[in-house]
Amino acid sequence: xxxxxxxxxxLYAVAAEExxxxxxxxxxxxxxxxxxxxxxxxxxxVRAIGRAGLVAYVSTVPLDQFGEEPxxxxxxxxxxxxxxxxxxxxxxxxxxxxxxxxxxxLVTVYSGDAQVGALLEERYDDFARALARVAGxxxxxxxxYAAPGEEPDEPEERRGRPAEAAARERIAGEEAPEAGARExxAGEEAPExxxxxxxxxxxxxxxxQRQIRGREEAWRRAGARAEDIHGALSSIAVAxxxxxxxxxxxxxxxxxxxxxxxxxxxRERGEEFARTVERLRGQGGDVQLTGPWAPYSFAVLDxxxxxxxxxxxx
Amino acid sequence: xxxxxxGIGRQASPSSSGGREPTNLGDILExxxxxxxxxxxxxxxxxxxxxxLTIKLRLIIASVDTAREMGIDWWEHDPWxxxxxxxxEEENRRLRxxxxxxxxxxxPRSRHDDREIEEGxxxxxxxxxxxEGxxxxxVVEGRxxxxxxxxxxxxxxxxxRSRRRAVRGEVEREEDDRGR
Numbered sequence: 001x002x003x004x005x006x007x008x009x010x011l012y013a014v015a016a017e018e019x020x021x022x023x024x025x026x027x028x029x030x031x032x033x034x035x036x037x038x039x040x041x042x043x044x045x046v047r048a049i050g051r052a053g054l055v056a057y058v059s060t061v062p063l064d065q066f067g068e069e070p071x072x073x074x075x076x077x078x079x080x081x082x083x084x085x086x087x088x089x090x091x092x093x094x095x096x097x098x099x100x101x102x103x104x105x106l107v108t109v110y111s112g113d114a115q116v117g118a119l120l121e122e123r124y125d126d127f128a129r130a131l132a133r134v135a136g137x138x139x140x141x142x143x144x145y146a147a148p149g150e151e152p153d154e155p156e157e158r159r160g161r162p163a164e165a166a167a168r169e170r171i172a173g174e175e176a177p178e179a180g181a182r183e184x185x186a187g188e189e190a191p192e193x194x195x196x197x198x199x200x201x202x203x204x205x206x207x208x209q210r211q212i213r214g215r216e217e218a219w220r221r222a223g224a225r226a227e228d229i230h231g232a233l234s235s236i237a238v239a240x241x242x243x244x245x246x247x248x249x250x251x252x253x254x255x256x257x258x259x260x261x262x263x264x265x266x267r268e269r270g271e272e273f274a275r276t277v278e279r280l281r282g283q284g285g286d287v288q289l290t291g292p293w294a295p296y297s298f299a300v301l302d303x304x305x306x307x308x309x310x311x312x313x314x
Numbered sequence: 315x316x317x318x319x320x321g322i323g324r325q326a327s328p329s330s331s332g333g334r335e336p337t338n339l340g341d342i343l344e345x346x347x348x349x350x351x352x353x354x355x356x357x358x359x360x361x362x363x364x365x366x367l368t369i370k371l372r373l374i375i376a377s378v379d380t381a382r383e384m385g386i387d388w389w390e391h392d393p394w395x396x397x398x399x400x401x402x403e404e405e406n407r408r409l410r411x412x413x414x415x416x417x418x419x420x421x422p423r424s425r426h427d428d429r430e431i432e433e434g435x436x437x438x439x440x441x442x443x444x445x446e447g448x449x450x451x452x453v454v455e456g457r458x459x460x461x462x463x464x465x466x467x468x469x470x471x472x473x474x475r476s477r478r479r480a481v482r483g484e485v486e487r488e489e490d491d492r493g494r
Contacts, residue, residue, distance in 0.1 A: 008357060068357050082339055089342045092350075103350035109357035119353065130351065141341065243344070250340040290341055296349040 009110040010041055010061040012091045013294070014120070014127050015101045016135075017053045037094045041087040042066070049113050051120040054127055057095050058116055066109050075107070096294035100135035102127060102301075103294050126301040134299060137238060137264050138292035140273055143251070144229055144259035146222040147285040150215075222285060226259035229280050229287065236273050237263035241297050258285070262297035 037046040037057070044059030064070055074080045085106060092103045110116050120127070198206070234240040245257040265273045270292060277289045 011353070011355065063357075066357060071357065081343075085339070085342050085346045088346050089337075092346075103345075105350045105352045106346040107357075108353055108355040111356040115356055123353070243348075246340060246344065250344065252338065252340060290337065293345065296345040299349070299351050301351045301353070 006063055007060050008063050008066050009058045009113050009116050010066060011104050011108045011110060011116055012057045012088060013095050013101045013103045015055045015095055015099045016131050017050050017055050038090045040091050041084045046091050049116050051117040052124045054120040054124060056116045056120055057091060061109060071107060092294045100131050101294055102130045102299040103296050130299055130301055134295040136267050137295060138267055138270060139295045139297055140263045140265055140292055141290035142233060142261045142277055143257055143288040144226050145253060145255040145286045146258050150218040150222040222258045225283055225285060230259055230261050232276060232280060233261060233263050236269055236276060237265050239264040239298055264295060264298045
């Protein structure tokens with residue numbers, strides 16, 4: 001394709017040609033044939049560039065939106081960002097439904113198709129390895145929230161740091177199975193019988209102390225529950241990651257998230273995984289299952305520094 | 315944290331059903347911005363280098379470790395984000411001096427100068443051109459401000475605001491210069 005100076009080639013994902021090689025699954029963007037893939041970012045038609053046994057899914061984007069400087073502005077525009085992110089995601093998911101896929105980070109743009117072809121050749125080994133890891137597998141997301149009353153006492157302070165890290169710190173102590181009972185008791189104000197009433201200030205401080213202690217135990221309990229759930233799910237998954245707990249603004253939920261896990265699960269064990277999540281509900285706190293996703297959390301090229309990112313690989 | 319209430323989570327469904335929730339924007343953003351392979355494209359856009367609106371978005375989404383791995387930790391020094399006022403006064407004074415110098419100074423104000431001011435110490439994005447954002451929102455400082463007035467007022471950061479106002483003044487004038 002002749003390089004248009006005003007246009008770039010936007011890369012969504014890379015798949016293997018063997019599995020994507022079917023005529024209907026490999027849209028070339030030719031006229032007259034309906035592409036099985038949804039429209040891409042900026043409404044562009046998604047096409048495939050095959051090279052070296054790999055297929056890159058791309059679309060042409062105007063550089064007045066996707067050039068270096070315009071992107072700096074565009075990315076500030078949440079409406080634009082949302083639309084672009086959703087379009088990117090739609091394409092990735094559509095490809096993932098057909099074949100093993102390695103999703104590429106948002107707004108990865110090349111000056112032309114030739115450069116994408118060169119990328120496939122140069123990085124063949126890396127892509128092939130990454131594809132082998134995710135082939136036949138799907139990513140599931142599981143989020144666990146603290147139950148009401150399990151929130152840490154100073155949410156403002158903790159906001160912005162991973163709740164699960166905080167939870168882990170607190171897990172260091174011993175288990176407190178009776179914490180629930182104590183926590184409930186902590187709210188009570190009745191003075192213990194047979195004692196002279198304390199001065200109001202002292203009583204308040206003691207009550208406050210009990211409250212805080214109760215909350216800390218409850219928070220620790222929520223963290224322990226998250227660990228249990230993560231452990232149970234990881235045993236079904238071939239790989240798992242704990243991502244940073246989502247901020248309430250991102251999750252849209254007021255409760256603290258104590259687990260934001262991603263699990264790479266063999267396709268045939270997907271139902272088992274979902275059933276396990278179902279079983280793990282009802283221990284307090286909400287457990288949310290999302291997916292199956294394209295393997296966003298497990299698509300890693302070997303030379304990415306630090307290797308697996310964003311969480312511990314177990 | 316009012317200012318970054320951008321409605322990211324707005325499509326999260328109530329999960330009382332306990333079932334799978336429909337894909338919400340937050341989950342998508344988290345994945346497409348912070349996961350998936352990073353390959354250097356020809357268009358060099360560091361997702362962790364986008365300013366203004368997405369600063370907070372990024373802090374919410376991108377793991378701090380990821381950012382640190384990439385050597386980006388400037389928010390820890392950015393008073394607006396860290397809540398620390400240290401250095402802000404000094405920066406403010408420096409910028410005011412610079413603005414005054416440019417306004418009165420003998421040499422013509424060039425785009426480069428604007429940029430220097432605009433970028434300040436925290437690498438704030440230079441205002442280039444007048445690209446219309448979608449929905450007609452012009453993504454230059456002055457207009458962006460209109461769209462999200464809460465952001466700064468909620469921070470209650472008078473020093474920072476006056477500094478930005480000074481900068482904005484320049485920007486608006488620049489637009490006027492160009493015969494808007």
